[in-house]
Amino acid sequence: MSERRRPRLAVWKFASCDGCQLSLLDCEDELLDFVGAVEIANFPEASSAISEGPYDLSLVEGSITTAHDAERIRMVRAQSKFLVTIGACATAGGVQALRNFGDVKDFIATVYASPEYINTLATSTPIAAHVKVDFELRGCPINKLQLIEVVSAHLAGRVPQVANHSVCIECKRRGTVCVMMQGIPCLGPVTHAGCGALCPSYRRGCYGCYGPMETPNTAALAREWKALGAAPRDVQRAFRSFNAVAEAFQKEGDAQGPFREGTVHGRAADGN
Amino acid sequence: MATRKTIRVDYLARVEGEGALDLHIADGKVTEARLNIFEPPRFFEGFLPGRSYTELPDIVARICGICPIAYQMGAVHAVENAFGVTVGGQLRALRRLIYCGEWIESHALHVVMLHAPDFLGYPDAIRMAAEHGEVVKNGLFLKKTGNEILRILGGREIHPVNVRAGGFYHAPTRADLAPLAEMLKRSRDIAVDVVRWTAGFPFPDFTQDYEFVALRHPDEYPFNEGRLVSSRGLDIDIAEYENEFEERHVAHSTALHSVLKKRGAYLVGPLARYALNFDRLPASIQALAREAGLGPVCADPFRSITVRGIELVYACEEALRIIADYDPPSGGSVAVEPRAGTGYGCTEAPRGICWHRYDFEADGVIRAARIVPPTSQNQPSIEADLKGVAQALVDAPDDVIRGRCEQAIRNYDPCISCSTHFLKLRVHRA
Numbered sequence: 001m002s003e004r005r006r007p008r009l010a011v012w013k014f015a016s017c018d019g020c021q022l023s024l025l026d027c028e029d030e031l032l033d034f035v036g037a038v039e040i041a042n043f044p045e046a047s048s049a050i051s052e053g054p055y056d057l058s059l060v061e062g063s064i065t066t067a068h069d070a071e072r073i074r075m076v077r078a079q080s081k082f083l084v085t086i087g088a089c090a091t092a093g094g095v096q097a098l099r100n101f102g103d104v105k106d107f108i109a110t111v112y113a114s115p116e117y118i119n120t121l122a123t124s125t126p127i128a129a130h131v132k133v134d135f136e137l138r139g140c141p142i143n144k145l146q147l148i149e150v151v152s153a154h155l156a157g158r159v160p161q162v163a164n165h166s167v168c169i170e171c172k173r174r175g176t177v178c179v180m181m182q183g184i185p186c187l188g189p190v191t192h193a194g195c196g197a198l199c200p201s202y203r204r205g206c207y208g209c210y211g212p213m214e215t216p217n218t219a220a221l222a223r224e225w226k227a228l229g230a231a232p233r234d235v236q237r238a239f240r241s242f243n244a245v246a247e248a249f250q251k252e253g254d255a256q257g258p259f260r261e262g263t264v265h266g267r268a269a270d271g272n
Numbered sequence: 273m274a275t276r277k278t279i280r281v282d283y284l285a286r287v288e289g290e291g292a293l294d295l296h297i298a299d300g301k302v303t304e305a306r307l308n309i310f311e312p313p314r315f316f317e318g319f320l321p322g323r324s325y326t327e328l329p330d331i332v333a334r335i336c337g338i339c340p341i342a343y344q345m346g347a348v349h350a351v352e353n354a355f356g357v358t359v360g361g362q363l364r365a366l367r368r369l370i371y372c373g374e375w376i377e378s379h380a381l382h383v384v385m386l387h388a389p390d391f392l393g394y395p396d397a398i399r400m401a402a403e404h405g406e407v408v409k410n411g412l413f414l415k416k417t418g419n420e421i422l423r424i425l426g427g428r429e430i431h432p433v434n435v436r437a438g439g440f441y442h443a444p445t446r447a448d449l450a451p452l453a454e455m456l457k458r459s460r461d462i463a464v465d466v467v468r469w470t471a472g473f474p475f476p477d478f479t480q481d482y483e484f485v486a487l488r489h490p491d492e493y494p495f496n497e498g499r500l501v502s503s504r505g506l507d508i509d510i511a512e513y514e515n516e517f518e519e520r521h522v523a524h525s526t527a528l529h530s531v532l533k534k535r536g537a538y539l540v541g542p543l544a545r546y547a548l549n550f551d552r553l554p555a556s557i558q559a560l561a562r563e564a565g566l567g568p569v570c571a572d573p574f575r576s577i578t579v580r581g582i583e584l585v586y587a588c589e590e591a592l593r594i595i596a597d598y599d600p601p602s603g604g605s606v607a608v609e610p611r612a613g614t615g616y617g618c619t620e621a622p623r624g625i626c627w628h629r630y631d632f633e634a635d636g637v638i639r640a641a642r643i644v645p646p647t648s649q650n651q652p653s654i655e656a657d658l659k660g661v662a663q664a665l666v667d668a669p670d671d672v673i674r675g676r677c678e679q680a681i682r683n684y685d686p687c688i689s690c691s692t693h694f695l696k697l698r699v700h701r702a
Contacts, residue, residue, distance in 0.1 A: 014312075017335060032398075046386075048678070199427070264321050264322050
């Protein structure tokens with residue numbers, strides 16, 4: 001009996017915490033079915049059996065922070081029919097993009113005794129700044145059910161069904177009382193859905209780990225935060241976290257003042 | 273004539289993160305074993321200054337997607353240490369519970385999905401499942417149980433959202449925790465089977481004379497608290513860590529190596545915790561360990577897979593005990609008022625101690641941060657193991673040496689994306 005060729009899947013890592021690719025292994029109930037449906041052609045975190053490209057679908061985790069990685073992502077793109085970025089690092093530079101708002105030379109000197117050994121770029125940039133990306137899955141970390149949907153959709157040749165409204169809609173769906181109404185600053189009104197509105201359900205404000213929703217009104221939200229007592233630097237820190245170089249968040253963070261990350265109240269940080 | 277060969281493993285599979293190994297052999301003697309890390313630096317200690325203590329648990333979680341709780345716990349304990357806050361009673365118990373979840377999730381992933389295939393000759397757990405389907409399914413259930421603890425108590429498995437200085441944003445009800453008990457009972461039995469199963473694996477004849485370093489608590493197998501002790505007499509408060517340990521920026525390598533100033537390499541992680549806290553395990557688990565062929569000290573790094581199994585049993589039982597005794601606190605957290613000062617935190621990540629120090633301004637803004645992850649501490653011991661393992665197989669074909677070395681690295685479950693200190697290496701050859 002001839003078997004239809006299984007689509008070849010590859011998983012790639014750049015600067016990241018490994019959490020998004022771990023999401024795939026966290027699909028405990030679906031994992032064995034999933035790996036029956038695809039050929040795991042390159043997934044070094046899970047398997048030492050690695051085969052050459054081309055690949056039908058590449059999942060890319062992490063951001064570009066070295067010259068070597070800027071080359072490597074081009075190689076990945078060249079071998080991949082579809083390229084999907086998974087998570088905030090690959091899609092929006094990740095928390096390591098805080099270097100973009102400071103001076104990477106200061107950061108190196110803070111951490112390492114012999115800065116001359118360190119080989120890194122001054123910025124952390126998303127994958128789409130380097131190569132064409134077919135779909136960007138948001139989140140720090142991604143939602144594993146959305147990951148399964150995105151992979152299934154690409155393999156079936158359809159558009160992934162991933163909602164792009166705000167976290168507010170998710171709160172209303174699960175019946176969570178608005179935390180802003182209780183005086184807790186929340187990024188939910190401008191943040192992309194996908195987590196299921198977790199933070200408000202634990203009685204805290206959303207901290208924006210899924211990045212900006214489509215056409216967010218960040219300026220209005222910044223005003224609301226200040227009405228609740230937040231200082232400009234508090235607002236800036238909120239927008240500068242895991243999606244700090246996503247355009248809408250970067251713009252609103254920058255609008256709060258010229259603060260340089262890695263400094264303490266504007267002074268240079270202590271070394272170690 | 274001198275015969276010389278260099279074996280290179282360019283991409284180390286089934287390790288979270290990226291690493292590579294260089295092995296130099298001359299005249300039948302292994303002259304150097306060097307583990308290289310491809311992880312680009314992310315500079316957490318560089319960008320933390322200027323951030324608020326309130327953001328710290330969320331930011332440091334992102335150091336590692338496999339052990340975010342370890343970083344969150346180290347951070348909140350350091351904040352509380354600096355601000356003079358004590359978290360006790362049920363909130364303290366909930367912290368142990370969420371840590372049980374991380375140990376179960378991380379150990380189950382490593383033992384069944386990543387490490388067992390080495391011993392049984394498979395490239396991965398997926399192919400292993402073809403002949404060991406039940407074991408893999410049970411292992412996935414065990415892993416899911418750990419993740420379920422993280423999900424219920426933390427909101428999600430990776431980068432949980434509920435941990436804060438002073439406790440939690442929201443404490444669970446008894447009903448929230450009830451479904452975990454049934455899963456944990458089954459998982460406890462699976463973990464016992466894992467201990468027995470791994471005890472029967474083929475182990476190479478290999479032991480090392482390690483200096484073990486771990487936390488030690490007066491009553492408990494350690495998670496969040498205790499003194500820092502070693503098998504060679506170290507016994508210090510965690511605040512004294514920097515007096516005894518240092519990180520060296522090694523010449524010709526770009527990875528920082530953590531060493532004891534007086535004695536050099538040391539070992540953290542399951543083997544160290546177990547050897548230094550065997551008497552803190554319940555008698556039934558001690559008996560299980562003996563049945564599995566482990567003494568109160570295990571100096572065989574390959575048998576760490578069975579020691580992880582013992583810790584899986586312990587974490588399941590400890591989680592069950594905490595859930596049975598749980599009496600919901602009146603609030604999720606105790607009050608935290610920032611003040612200027614320095615705080616220390618050191619907890620037992622699945623891979624070993626994870627040490628933090630933060631200096632704070634009076635308003636709780638971080639002035640300086642230092643984080644020492646477990647894998648950088650084990651780096652010199654990993655290299656010493658590799659040298660020994662390769663020496664024992666020095667006349668074997670390269671593929672055999674390569675395979676055994678990869679297995680030896682995986683003994684450590686190295687979490688290379690603990691990238692506070694791991695860097696790309698440049699090789700210099702004469």
